[in-house]
Amino acid sequence: MAAIPASLVPAKTITGITTIPQFPENPKSIILQKCRTRRDLNQIHAHLIKTRLIFNPSLTENLLESAAIILPNAMDYALSIFRKIDEPKSSAYNVMIRALTYQQSPDEALLLFKQMCANAVLPDEFTFSSAFKACSKFIGLVEGQQIHAHxxxxxxxxxxxxxxxxxxxxxxxxxxxxARMVFDGMPERDLVAWNAMLAGYAKRGCWEEVVSLFLKMREMDVGFNDVTMITALTACGRVANLELGECIAQYIEANGLKGNINLTTSLLDMYAKCGQVDTARILFDQMKQRDVVAWSAMISGYSQANRCYEALSLFNEMQKANVDPNEVTMVSVLYSCGVLGALETGKWVHFYIKKKKLKLTVTLGTALIDFYAKCGLIDSAVEVFGKMTTKNIVSWTAIIQGLASNGEGRRALEFFRLMQEAKVEPNDVTFIGVLSACSHAGLVEEGRTLFLRMSKDYGIEPRIEHYGCMVDILGRAGLLDEALQFIKSMPMEPNVIVWRTLLASCRAHKNVPIGEESFRQIIQLEPAHSGDYILLSNIYGLAGRTKDALKLRSQIRELGIEKSPGCSLIELGGVVHEFFSEDHEHSHSKEIYRATEEMIKRIKSAGYEPNIGDARLDAEEEAKETSVSHHSEKLAIAFGLINTQPGSTITISKNLRICTDCHNATKIISKVYKREVIVRDRNRFHHFKEGSCSCNDYW
Incomplete structure (x- = not known):
């Protein structure tokens, strides 16, 4: 027979204090309403013993409830009372099972349930309800199934x-x-049952089922409460069901429920996740009280919509409002910092995590890895990865991709090997990172082997992204004919990204025929971008076919193809500064242009020659050198040079592929100014140091 652990049985009998004033004939109200301290409990217990009312089961159970549930830290007292009951009834067991569950001792609650059955005390409906709650507390499915049989x-x-x-x-x-079988088998279902099912589906991430069940509630005209609506709104956000979300919003508005902070927060989160960020912001601004969940939902909405400036601006407001961020806030802020290259703000978040001694969860740790990798500080990303106690496939993939994009191909493959040793199965995204690593490191044979292992060893059928990686591996190695044949043998139709990858390889290896073929395929699939024309123009230029290069650039003007304006970002003092080519909008514009002219002058004396082929297409001949001198990354670097300490690293983020002229200029800048310059362009990271670049002039 199982018994309550000996540790729970008190070592000595409690002696009561009998200085209590006059007791009523039935002291139940005193026991349950007036008993608020251990002293009160001692006095009442002593009185019940003295008057022999202790033998009244109902009053004893009242005393048990007071000690076990109402009073704090009196569980030992309750157990001493319970153990002295000669033959406790189910109601006494119920109090103790409920109390042990409430006191976070569900395993002991179930031991007591087992002892109750062994003592032939028949459980009632309240016993079973409390026992199921105990099973829920420690995820005891087997025990729950056994009690279900009872x-x-x-x-x-x-x-x-x-x-x-x-x-x-x-x-x-x-x-x-x-759970659904039990639910469907109920002859009548109250709101608690509906909410339990909705909550269960939500916990498992079965958002479509939540929406479907909520719609069924509406069809059956079942009333719902704020708990129901919060779960339904969360599901609407996850599956982007704006129509249903707006129906719930109308109900909230019509019934004057906007004062419910949790409900309003769920509503703004739904709008944000459905892409209606401005509507979410209106709701946010109307809230009289905002807790950390509301702030986090709004910041997350901005970051998910890639409105990262607004996300960081709102985070700044949150700090001014003295609201401590939670994990959701920090993950969203780190994502925005990574997109914008806002290194200082992201570092502050990491400092905050350390200061508050917050647990480095998989989600938070992976966000930090991704942030540091996107800001070019790959060693910091590796350090965070090493400190994570728990790692999943997402965190392993993040570090592998980060190493690959920062030119650490061999190191990325070493982490892939360590991941396999840790018995973590790679997924299709992991292989994109691994194949990219092979590409950047020029590891052709390793890339071929890994591509074949995907399906053979891991059962992962390559997607078009994996085929694109293989084209890049072959193209970078100069195996352009093989790359072209590889494309033609693909089991699916190649997209423009695959052909553009081959076109970029042709520029690096000055291969005109395959470059022209790639360009023809691109314009058949979609209207070519200005970048496609410029790549082919560069191929002609490098091959000495200047007339063809100029002709192609003339076609860009004639066809009215617009070139996306180059934009570069640099963060200084926690503020992200944005620069466009030949832009004069910055508040320190005059100072920046003077610094840029001085910078160009110094690097010219060190051997820099402007490549006017990268000038603005509509620039006059005499203005082309000035045009390339005022590209956005040069303005950003000049701004960094005059606003940072000598010798410190300058980090730039750029929305387009870095041009040849800026790449050459930045190499010389790194040597002349003795600075490391990190540029993250649309494709990869460039770590410029002592006159050379980590990409080995291939990007």
Whole structure:
């Protein structure tokens, strides 16, 4: 027979204090309402012993409830009372099982349930309900199934609140199939049952099922409360069901429920996740009170919509409002910092995590890895990865991709090997990172082997992105004929990205025929971008076919093809500064242009020659050198030079591929000014140091 652990049985009998004033004939109200301290409990207990009312089961159970549930830290007292009851009834067991569950000792609660059955005390509906709650607390599915059998055997399955806790137990234990069977088998379902099912589906991320069940509630005209609507709104956001979300919003508005902070927060989160960020902001601004969840939902909405400036601006407001960020806030802020290259703000978030001694969860750790990798500080990313106690496939993939994009191909492959040793199965995204690593490191044979292993060893069928990686591997190695044949043998139609990858390889290796073929394929699939014309023009120029190069650039003007304006970002003092080519909008514009002219002058004396082929297409001949001198990354670097300490690293983010002229100029800048310059362009990272670049002049 199982018994309560000896540690729970007090070592000595409690002696009461009998200085209490006059007791009523039935002291139940005093026990449950007036008993608020351990001293009160001692006095009442002593009085019950003295008057022999302790033998009244009802009053003893009242005393148990007061000690076990109402008073703090009196569980030992409750157990001493319970152990002195000669033959406790089910109601006494119920109090203790409920109390142990409430006191975060669900395993002990179930031991008591087992002892109750062994002592031939018949459980009632309240016993089963409390036992199921105990199972839910420590995810005891097997124990819950055994108790479920008791319920069926004793005929208690028709009690609504027993079935509600049963549904909740199965949902918490992730057996939604059985939870749904219990739910569907109920002759009558109250709102608690509906909410338990909705919460179970939500916990498992079954958002479509949440929406479907909520729609069924509406069809059956079942009333709902704020808990129902919060779950439904969360699901609407996850599956982008704006129509249903707006129906719930109308109900909230019509019933004057906007004062409910949790409900309003769920509503703005739904709008943000459905792409209606401005509507979410209106709701946010109307809220009289905003907790950390509301702030996080709005910041997350901006970051998910890639409105990263606004995300960081709102985070700044959050700090001024003295609201401490949570994990969701920090993950969203780190993502925005990574997109904008806002290194200082991201470092502050990391400092905050350390200062508050927050646990480096998989989600938070992966966000930090991604942030540092996107800002070019790959060693910091590796350091964070090393400190994570738990790592999943997402965190392993993030570090592999980060190493690959920062030119650390061999190191990325070493992490892939360590991942396999750790028995973590790679997925299709991992292989994109691994193949990219092979590409940047020029590891052709390793790339071929890994591409074949995808399907052979891991059962992952290559997607078009993987084929694109192989084209890049072959193209970078100069195996252009093989790359072209590889494209033609693909099991799916190659897209423009695959052909553009080959076109870029042709520029690096000055291969005109395959470059022209790639360009022809691109313009058949979609209207070519200005970058496609410029790549082919560069191929002609490098091959000495100047007339063809100029002709192609003339076609850009004639066809009215617009070139996306180059934009470069640099963060200084926690502020992200944005520069466009030949832009004069910055508040320190005059100072920046003077610094740029001085910078160009110094690097010219060190051997820099402007490549006017990268000038603005509509620039006059005599203005072309000035045009390339005022490209956005040069302005940003000049701004960094005059606003940072000598010898410190300058980090730039750029929206387009860095041009040949800026690449050559930045190499010389790094040597002349003895600075490391990190440029993240649309394709990869360039680490410029002592006159050379990590990409080995191939990008």
């Amino acid at each position: 319920v069926v055997k004793r005929g208690f399955q028709s009690y609504g609140f027993v079935e509600n806790t049963l549904i909740h137990m199965y949902a918490v234990c992730s057996d939604m199939v059985v």
